[in-house]
């Protein structure tokens with residue numbers, strides 16, 4: 001292994017520590033406790049795990065957590081009514097609607113119903129527009145976490161060639177905007193990109209957000225490049241044995257062939273323990289930021305884009 005391992009789990013603990021310190025000060029000096037509402041529609045087991053983990057970490061940094069679990073068959077009208085209530089609730093500074101939503105619900109409509117000042121995911125069209133024009137926005141948590149780790153490793157990102165693989169609204173596009181904001185030369189690759197290995201080979205920074213296990217090969221990586229692996233893929237792990245019901249156990253892997261890439265890259269994030277924990281830490285940071293902004297108070301330093 002030649003690459004520096006970027007320890008997202010440790011980095012996230014540091015971010016949560018900063019959030020906790022600031023939250024304690026807010027309570028002490030202003031009597032304000034930031035609050036995060038998480039809305040989960042349906043009973044997808046993976047989503048339930050994330051939501052539980054978010055709720056636990058929210059409480060650990062001293063903030064209030066409000067969980068709203070709705071049945072899968074919830075109507076759009078009822079979901080929008082809940083969002084209206086949360087928009088109006090002074091104790092709620094951040095609102096996150098866990099995605100994906102069941103198919104009968106219009107995701108864009110629901111997300112755009114959130115008060116943009118409380119949109120801690122940064123998915124509302126107002127925040128997307130603000131980010132795209134370089135104005136103060138709520139920034140999507142996963143790309144923000146990636147940016148924090150890259151800034152920490154490189155100091156300045158100015159002039160570096162960055163390749164983002166994936167163009168989704170929640171990861172790829174906002175990631176590209178943030179890197180551009182830090183003066184990288186940004187290429188956004190996707191499923192129609194020609195000669196992806198050659199495109200990746202030019203990159204000083206590679207952010208992989210594809211959703212395919214071990215997709216990015218070691219020999220695509222430019223020696224010394226920084227590799228940020230956003231992918232969360234569950235693959236069968238027969239070596240771990242079987243569950244009681246006979247189904248084979250699984251393990252979590254990223255979008256990068258870590259074993260091969262770690263011998264070429266200059267720095268790399270692991271999966272698990274990389275971008276995932278940073279995503280949740282940034283959600284807490286965004287909730288704190290939203291709370292400070294709504295009260296006209298100084299924002300935490302180093303926790304925004």
Ligand SMILES: NC(=O)C1=CN([C@@H]2O[C@H](COP(=O)(O)OP(=O)(O)OC[C@H]3O[C@@H](n4cnc5c(N)ncnc54)[C@H](OP(=O)(O)O)[C@@H]3O)[C@@H](O)[C@H]2O)C=CC1
Pocket residue numbers: 142165166167168169170171172189190191192193196209210211212230231232233275276279
């Ligand atoms: N760690 C974390 O906190 C988070 C992790 N994730 C994970 O990140 C990954 C990506 O998520 P998300 O952005 O939502 O995924 P999407 O499925 O929305 O987007 C995937 C992107 O990858 C591109 N792509 C697919 N196949 C190829 C290919 N063969 N070559 C090049 N590009 C390709 C697609 O291109 P096209 O547009 O042309 O179809 C698309 O732009 C997933 O594994 C997800 O689980 C997501 C959110 C948070």
Ligand SMILES: Nc1nc(=O)c2c([nH]1)NC[C@@H]1CN(c3ccc(C(=O)N[C@@H](CCC(=O)O)C(=O)O)cc3)C=[N+]21
Pocket residue numbers: 049050096097098099100121141142232252271272273274275276277279280
């Ligand atoms: N509105 C909304 N906002 C999101 O930010 C959002 C979402 N919906 N839907 C689902 C995706 C996915 N996501 C992850 C968060 C943390 C980990 C994480 O902590 N992963 C751990 C491992 C966890 C495990 O073992 O399963 C790790 O990588 O180390 C992963 C994925 C947020 N998402």
